[in-house]
Amino acid sequence: MNKRILLEDLGQRDYKETWDYQEELFQSILDLKIRNRREGSQLETPNHFLFVEHPHVYTLGKSGDMDNLLVDQDFLEKKGATFYKINRGGDITYHGPGQIVGYPILDLDNFFTDIHKYLRFLEEMVILTLADYGLKGERSKGETGVWLDVGTPFARKICAMGVRASRWVTMHGFALNVNADLGYFDLMIPCGIKGKAVTSLNVELGKKEVSMDEVKEKLLKHFSHLFEAEMLTQDRPY
Structure with a gap:
C-alpha cells in the first residue's frame, strides 16, 4: 500500500480549471486500478492532495436543490461570482478568497x-486544527462538516465538506473558512440547511486576518x- 501523498499548493486558481x-x-x-485488475499487475497507485483558493464561486452537488441559491x-x-453544478455529494457550497480548499485525491485501497x-x-x-487555536469544533448529527456551538441557538458552520468516490478513489473535499467574506454566504442556504449561521476562523479569534x-x-x-501518510511536495506544472 502506497501511503505517500503528493502535495500541491495551487495558490489562487479558477474553479473550473482546478x-x-x-x-x-x-x-x-x-x-x-482498472489496468491492474485486467492484467493482474500490482502497479502502485499514487495519491494527491491539492490546496487551492478559488475566486468567488457557488457549486451545487448532485443531490442539491437549485432553490438554495437565492439569487x-x-x-x-455583478458580484463577480460564477456557478457550477458538479458531481460531488452534498448541496450548495460557496468558495472564495480567504477560504482554504483541500482536495485529497486518494486511492483508499492504500489506506482503508x-x-x-x-x-x-x-x-x-x-477539529484538531481548530483546537490548536483554542476553538471547540464539533460534528453535527446528520450534517457533514465541522461546526461550533452545536446544539445551541448559536450553532455555526466553519468547514463544509463534499466528496465523490469511485472504485475507492476520492475527489473534491473540504472548504475551511479562515479569512472569508461571510457576506457571500447570504446569497444561498448553506448546504441546504436553513436557519444555521456560517463563520470564519478570523471572526472567531477576533482577528483581522489569520495566516493561511x-x-x-x-x-x-x-x-x-490520521492517515498515517507521508506528505511529499512537488513542482508540477499544470
Whole structure:
C-alpha cells in the first residue's frame, strides 16, 4: 500500500480549471486500478492532495436543490461570482478568497476502504486544527462538516465538506473558512440547511486576518497523522 501523498499548493486558481485538473488526476488513478485488475499487475497507485483558493464561486452537488441559491445568474455576475453544478455529494457550497480548499485525491485501497471513516477523518483533521487555536469544533448529527456551538441557538458552520468516490478513489473535499467574506454566504442556504449561521476562523479569534500558511501546516500535520501518510511536495506544472 502506497501511503505517500503528493502535495500541491495551487495558490489562487479558477474553479473550473482546478476541477478539470482534479478529474485528470482522479481518472489516471482509476485507469491504473482498472489496468491492474485486467492484467493482474500490482502497479502502485499514487495519491494527491491539492490546496487551492478559488475566486468567488457557488457549486451545487448532485443531490442539491437549485432553490438554495437565492439569487439569479445576473446577480452573481455583478458580484463577480460564477456557478457550477458538479458531481460531488452534498448541496450548495460557496468558495472564495480567504477560504482554504483541500482536495485529497486518494486511492483508499492504500489506506482503508470506508467512505464514512474517510469523512470522519477529514472532519477530525479540522477539529484538531481548530483546537490548536483554542476553538471547540464539533460534528453535527446528520450534517457533514465541522461546526461550533452545536446544539445551541448559536450553532455555526466553519468547514463544509463534499466528496465523490469511485472504485475507492476520492475527489473534491473540504472548504475551511479562515479569512472569508461571510457576506457571500447570504446569497444561498448553506448546504441546504436553513436557519444555521456560517463563520470564519478570523471572526472567531477576533482577528483581522489569520495566516493561511499556518493553518495549512496544521491541517497537513493532523491529516498525515490520521492517515498515517507521508506528505511529499512537488513542482508540477499544470
